[in-house]
Amino acid sequence: MSVETARREFPVIPAAGAAAFSLLFLYLGIRQMLGLRIGSNSGTYLQSALSFLHHLNTHNLSDHIVETAPHDQWMLIALCPFVALWPHLETVVVVQVLAVAASAIVLWYLVRALDGSRAAATTLSLAWLISPSVEGFAFGDFTPVHFVPLLGFALALALVRRQPVAALIFAQLLFGVKEDVLMFTVWTCAFVLWRDDRRLAVAIAVLGAVNLGAYELYEALHHYHSVAPDYAFYDPHPLAHVLFLLEVLAPLAFAPLRLGWRVLLVLPFLAELFLAHGYAEGLLARSGSYYTIPLLTLLGIGTATVVARSPQFARAALVLSVLCALTLNPTVLRFGRHLSAPDPLYPVARAWGAVDAPVDFPCADQGAWVVASTNPQANLAGCDVGMERQRKAYADIPLGSTAPWTRGPGATK
Numbered sequence: 001m002s003v004e005t006a007r008r009e010f011p012v013i014p015a016a017g018a019a020a021f022s023l024l025f026l027y028l029g030i031r032q033m034l035g036l037r038i039g040s041n042s043g044t045y046l047q048s049a050l051s052f053l054h055h056l057n058t059h060n061l062s063d064h065i066v067e068t069a070p071h072d073q074w075m076l077i078a079l080c081p082f083v084a085l086w087p088h089l090e091t092v093v094v095v096q097v098l099a100v101a102a103s104a105i106v107l108w109y110l111v112r113a114l115d116g117s118r119a120a121a122t123t124l125s126l127a128w129l130i131s132p133s134v135e136g137f138a139f140g141d142f143t144p145v146h147f148v149p150l151l152g153f154a155l156a157l158a159l160v161r162r163q164p165v166a167a168l169i170f171a172q173l174l175f176g177v178k179e180d181v182l183m184f185t186v187w188t189c190a191f192v193l194w195r196d197d198r199r200l201a202v203a204i205a206v207l208g209a210v211n212l213g214a215y216e217l218y219e220a221l222h223h224y225h226s227v228a229p230d231y232a233f234y235d236p237h238p239l240a241h242v243l244f245l246l247e248v249l250a251p252l253a254f255a256p257l258r259l260g261w262r263v264l265l266v267l268p269f270l271a272e273l274f275l276a277h278g279y280a281e282g283l284l285a286r287s288g289s290y291y292t293i294p295l296l297t298l299l300g301i302g303t304a305t306v307v308a309r310s311p312q313f314a315r316a317a318l319v320l321s322v323l324c325a326l327t328l329n330p331t332v333l334r335f336g337r338h339l340s341a342p343d344p345l346y347p348v349a350r351a352w353g354a355v356d357a358p359v360d361f362p363c364a365d366q367g368a369w370v371v372a373s374t375n376p377q378a379n380l381a382g383c384d385v386g387m388e389r390q391r392k393a394y395a396d397i398p399l400g401s402t403a404p405w406t407r408g409p410g411a412t413k
Contacts, residue, residue, distance in 0.1 A: 136288015
């Protein structure tokens with residue numbers, strides 16, 4: 001199949017699957033919002049985007065800093081045109097879910113560009129959407145890293161089609177997601193391109209160096225310090241990490257392991273997740289966690305490469321994705337779980353989001369703060385770094401807060 005033919009095709013079934021995925025996870029996201037169960041990151045980036053629109057900075061009252069200080073993540077401004085049209089938490093949910101869903105369509109084109117059959121491309125794209133990790137990405141709180149599957153698959157597609165300008169554009173967009181994504185992108189492109197297109201590999205590396213240098217200069221001029229875990233040369237959770245690898249590889253039918261020595265490309269990705277100490281409760285590698293999105297994106301590209309040659313892996317991936325989704329899913333879409341009811345305090349949190357007035361939310365009430373984060377003076381206080389700060393979406397327990405914010409913005413002091 002020629003590249004031109006692949007460009008003219010339209011993936012009807014994957015597009016329908018992505019639409020169904022979007023509708024489902026938009027509904028689940030809205031239900032999480034009503035239940036005051038969305039994690040603080042969604043409110044952090046919403047408040048940062050609104051701050052950029054009004055003040056040309058990304059300050060927020062969750063991290064209490066300019067959000068481009070701890071990480072090189074200027075891609076958060078991608079939210080700005082959307083929240084400018086509709087400045088509500090629902091907008092962030094829509095952007096997050098659609099970005100994740102759209103990655104399946106680009107994955108389909110990638111398999112076809114690699115000379116895979118339509119059936120194999122369709123089957124793998126559906127398996128990707130059903131896999132527990134991808135469902136977890138759409139279900140969790142938003143970060144700019146959620147753009148990585150869409151942009152990463154698009155970069156891989158541009159490389160396969162030998163479109164250097166497009167490759168540089170997508171690489172540049174990935175560089176704005178986070179500094180570790182920048183380094184992973186440069187490493188991956190150098191690894192893949194060094195034999196066949198060394199000039200493009202060097203161009204991407206130079207572009208990455210310019211971006212990283214500009215960020216370091218920005219940090220130095222403003223006396224900022226980036227945030228990163230502590231690292232050591234040993235894995236503090238070896239058994240948990242082995243189980244994690246089984247959990248993320250099984251829905252892909254372990255296809256990336258068929259790449260032979262090229263699977264070594266994944267080592268820096270694993271080192272970042274497995275050798276971290278004292279950060280995110282000591283365990284970055286959890287299925288559905290946004291920390292794992294770059295790794296899963298790379299595994300998705302590797303699976304596309306294998307499936308293009310051996311389509312039977314696509315069929316196995318679809319079956320295994322369904323089984324894993326029903327048993328290992330980090331979302332509510334799993335046997336024995338159900339959505340929680342809307343929280344009685346949701347209208348109060350929403351009322352705080354409709355005003356511009358000072359209000360404090362304790363960390364335990366972060367789900368309410370996220371709803372109120374359109375209020376530029378809504379403050380989230382007392383949070384330590386961690387991944388388990390929000391209540392589970394499938395635990396039907398109301399927030400039950402008695403903090404002063406629960407009296408509403410109209411209460412007299």
